[in-house]
Amino acid sequence: MQGSPNKARTAHQQSYEALRDMILNGTIAQGTKLVEEKLAAEFNLSRTPIRESIRKLEQEGLVVNKRVVKLSESDLRNTFELRKLLEGHAARSAAIYLSEKDLLRLERCVEVGRSGTLNEIMEVNKEFHEIIMHASNNPLMIDVFDRMQSVIYLFRHTVVYYHRPFLIDEHQRIFEAIRAHDSDTAEQLMKEHLQADLDFCLHLIR
Amino acid sequence: MQGSPNKARTAHQQSYEALRDMILNGTIAQGTKLVEEKLAAEFNLSRTPIRESIRKLEQEGLVVNKRVVKLSESDLRNTFELRKLLEGHAARSAAIYLSEKDLLRLERCVEVGRSGTLNEIMEVNKEFHEIIMHASNNPLMIDVFDRMQSVIYLFRHTVVYYHRPFLIDEHQRIFEAIRAHDSDTAEQLMKEHLQADLDFCLHLIR
DNA sequence: ACATTTTGTATTGTATACAAAAACTTTTAT
DNA sequence: ATAAAAGTTTTTGTATACAATACAAAATGT
Known part of the structure; x- marks a missing residue:
């Protein structure tokens, strides 16, 4: 592209x-x-x-x-609150509609997340969330998500760089819920995952 | 201002x-x-x-x-899907946090909705949704909501102009749920309300 | 010394001119 | 007649100049 x-x-x-x-x-x-x-x-x-x-x-x-911008703590909170809404919803859709091909891509993201270099991990982290977001099949939501990417990037950097624990385990569990077509769990896990990201960031910046 | x-x-x-x-x-x-x-x-x-x-x-x-733009049916669907997410969430917050003053404003919107002229009804319809959206207390979400207003306007025009039935009744029930601090119901009712709007629009444009 | 106006400077807003690219027409060859 | 090429026109992209505004500093009066 x-x-x-x-x-x-x-x-x-x-x-x-x-x-x-x-x-x-x-x-x-x-x-x-x-x-x-x-x-x-x-x-x-x-x-x-x-x-x-x-x-x-x-x-x-x-x-x-x-x-x-000087990103404040409340910017951080607001961003993640919106992400939870959008990506939670998207995870639900993914559990219902995601194609075999995209499932494999998701799985690969989890694998590389365990074994890759720091840059690779950052890359597949982004990809993981993108694949799920696109499963929403709502260009408007995807557009809002895309617009937030820059701001998200500033935060994600810290998350991966400081090796947040359980990050990949959480991805794995989300992936499994999606594969099992368990939409409630997928949404729930995605929201918890983002909440954990938020908490980690908040912990770091204080 | x-x-x-x-x-x-x-x-x-x-x-x-x-x-x-x-x-x-x-x-x-x-x-x-x-x-x-x-x-x-x-x-x-x-x-x-x-x-x-x-x-x-x-x-x-x-x-x-x-x-x-030529707005298509799927634009309509996508817009309302995002609205349900944002405004559903906001209705939940409103049920928990909304001030007495804003409650009174909401109530007035319902009243004018029953007795006002067409222009007044359109006006308070907009205000009703705005008050609730602002209760989210999340400037980022409010910003996304604001950005959608123009597109929403194009549709709302038809909804009010063609006198969608039960519109004000639905507002009233949402208002009551918020006043009663019943957040689950408030969110649920808001989503149903928007779905009804969507259905009505879809019905019209075919 | 403090508030208030004045002056100067930095920065943005707008108009205009020209170059590059895109969209349309016409011509030419098959 | 159709498709490719060349040319023409329209439209956008960029540079530059100047005007309006905002901001800060100095000067003036109280």
Whole structure:
């Protein structure tokens, strides 16, 4: 999909992605004011495409009032509350509708989660949740989920990096509930899983 | 806050609102291609602010690929599925946390819903759902809800205009469940209420 | 010393011009 | 007549200039 490092992208797309990545990996610190002209100079562009990038980042919630967000504890809580709703619902759908092919993909995510490198684990963690979210079959919900990804990323980083215990065991149990078409359990386990993520994050940031 | 009809809004804010309203009330037909220069001429502005307006409408889902959306049956279903999730959850919170003041406001919405003019009914219908949504106390969810408003509006119009039966009765029962702090019932009733809305809309558009 | 106005500077908002790309037409070859 | 190619027009993307606004600092009066 987006894997091809296609150079035929427009300037504002490129600068958007570059800016987003810089925010996500901390190159641009939280709270920094984004000044159009400065960034334009830095990227060797005019203000016009930079402007659009910033607007998009604002829509995503990564920029508020021209400043890079400072994520607070309540942002964390709010994000996970919404995730529990969306992904809980999606897990339920997955238990009913998920294809054989996607079941195998899920299983592989669990396996790699046990044996992979740190980067691989982060990768399959993301994939695990994506596969389930897409099972909702509701493009609107998927879109909301996608919009949250950047913010989620900032947190997920900590979760995996600090090796949260039982993370993969929880994935495994969710996977099994989905495979068994047990929708109530799948939803329940997904919500508990996200709650555990939240608790772990909260524990870390204090 | 925003009640003051302040004329100190920027050009792109004004053109955004104007465009949105034109789409919502059908002045601009669904499927119409939005051409920046044409609109700029029409509004006596340059392309720059128009561009921003269109981008924002795209984020809201009212414009796709430079064309005004044609809402399909599955858009309708997807929207209501997400609403059930968000507003069901909010109704639950409302049953637990809603203030006396907001309870009174809710009650008034039900009353005006029985006795008001068509415009008043549409107004309080919106307010009823807003009060409950805000009880979620989750700005992120409220934001998602707000973003859906334009699309919801297009549908709500039909629902009230064609006098869906039992609409106010359902509001009344939801209100009573909230007042009684019965969160399970409140959530359940809200979901049923939205499902009934959906069914009514589906019935109409066929 | 404190509040208030004035001035200057930084930053965003808007208009305009031109280049690149996309969408349409017409022409040409099969 | 149809499909490909070339050309034409429309539309979008980007750069730049200037105007309006917001912000901070200095100056002025109390």
